[in-house]
Amino acid sequence: MSKTKSLHILFLIISILFVFLSPQIFNDYGMNIVNQIAIFIIFAVSYNLINGVTGQFSLEPNGFVAIGAYVTALMLLSAEAKNEQFFLDGPNSFILMMHTNYFIVALLLSGICACLLSLILSFAVFRVRGDYLAIVTLGFGIIIKLLALNFYSITNGSRGFVDIPQFSNIFWTGSIAIISVILILNIVYSKYGRAMKAIRDDEDAASAMGINTFWIKTLAFGTSAFLEGVGGGLLVCLLTTLTPDQFDFLFTFQLLIIIVLGGLGSTTGAIIGAILVIGGSEWLRFLDESMNIFGYQIEAMPGFRMVVFSLILILVMLFARKGIMGNKELIDILFSFKKYLKRRKK
Incomplete structure (x- = not known):
């Protein structure tokens, strides 16, 4: 067994142990934050695949996450619950028929719906590049939100839904986060991942070398959308x-x-970024409350934690301009450090 595979297995074992031991370590509030971190790891590694690894400046995640959230909510709410919550037009007859008692079925359908929409959108969005691609995908996210606000018989408008079954727990969020990371890393280290990196570095040169750039970008886009849809389902079943x-x-x-802080193109960086941004912003929450510092009583300043958090982000980006991990993975850095130590001994 190669050293790389051994390290991967070690990290996998540590992750699984954390999933099983975390309920014994954290209280209910802490577990809520851990669940959010796990869900945002799914979002971050999937978004990093299209934005960091493939180099396509896409601003679409909120749209696909919203689709996943709505599909999951509509699948898990019973017909009675839907009739009670729709306040203008009654729910669409098809919406009433949408129901399952199996959480995994709802999540898979959410991912499939987001993925299918991404495949349809790819024919339009990948006709442009760079800033134009960002504008097109940004418009998609805005359109999804406007549709959710105005299609009352499907989405219940601005009121949305409440009392969604709280299926999400650390075993769901943690296991799906682990599967997502494994999937993304296998793609990154495959021939498709190398093609994605070639497109990121120089799309014209990649095309000249025989790489079907449209198909590779669509693969990254579809994979990212699927995981974002699944993550949206997990998020809505955590918040209810x-x-x-x-x-x-x-x-x-x-x-x-999150992905810029961690390092564009680094899956490890996306994980670290999710932990720092989601966990760090919650850890700094005490700054919003009144404090006694050396005998001086300071009144509560709501929002002050975000000021401090923003300053920390600025400092990190000043000293690590390519993000914490750059475009490297943790395993690559460990092997480089090991080679450095061997050279020093010689």
Whole structure:
């Protein structure tokens, strides 16, 4: 067995142990944060595949996450619950028929719906590149939110849904996060991953070498959309409420901060970024409350934690301009460090 595979197995074992031991370590509030981190790891590694590995400046995650969230909510809510919650037009007859008691079925359907839409969109969005691609995908996210606000018989408009079954727990979020990371890493280290990196470095040169750039970009786009749809389902079943405002552009912007902070193109960096941004912002919550510092009472300043958090992000980006991990994986850095130590001994 190669050393790379041994390290992968070691990290896998550590991750599985954490999933099983975390309920014994954290209280209910802590477990809620851990679940959110696991879900955002799914979002981050999938978004990093299209934005960091393939180099396509896409701003679409909020749209696909919203689709996954709505599909999951509509599948898990009973017909009685839907009739009670729709307040203008009654629910569409097809919406009433949508139901399953199996969480995994709802998640898979959410991912499939997001993936199918991404395949349809790819014919339009990949006709452009760079900033134009960002504008097109940004428009897609805005359209999804507007549709959710105005199609009352399907989405219940601005009121959304409440009392969604809370199926999400660390075993669901943690296991799917682990599967997502394994899937993304296998793609990155495959011939398709090398093709994605070639497109990121120089799309014209990659095309000249015989790479079907449209198919490779569509593969990355579809994989990313599928995982974002599944993550949206997990998120809505953790929060148990759903409104269109949860998935505006700020959601995409948060994911963009995560992958840039961790390092564009690095799956390990995306994981670290998710832990720092989601966990760090919660850890700094005490800054919003009143504090006694050396005998001086400081009044509560709501939002001050985000000021401090923003300053920390600025400092990190000043000293690590390519993000914490750059475009490297943790295993690559460990092997490089090992080679460095061998050279020093010689």
